[in-house]
Amino acid sequence: MPRDIIILECTEARPEGKSPSRYVTTRNKKSLLTPGRLEKVKFNPALQRRTLHRELR
Template sequence: MAKKGNRIQVILECIEQKKSGIPGCSRYVTTKNKKKTPNRIELKKYNPVLRKYTIHKEIK
């Protein structure tokens, strides 16, 4: 039987690349605890298209 917990999978997408209009997208999949962090998260991750670290925001 699967374990039921507070952790859920979320998708992070680069906001700098989205604003600039460059085709493609940089996305990462991670997990978060929905009880401890109910708000959307923002993390600095590497974007291979822009070749630098950028802010990635949680999308629905």
């Protein structure tokens, strides 16, 4: 299977004392464009704004 299932977690919610939002998505294992952890800007409903979400390992 060429794609991995990954979890993205909010990086800005914990310092503010709120619960971090999590998203489940997939990524291409063999992609040369994203060798490290995947980062995306997604909506966090607890903070009511778009925040940076980073891949969990």
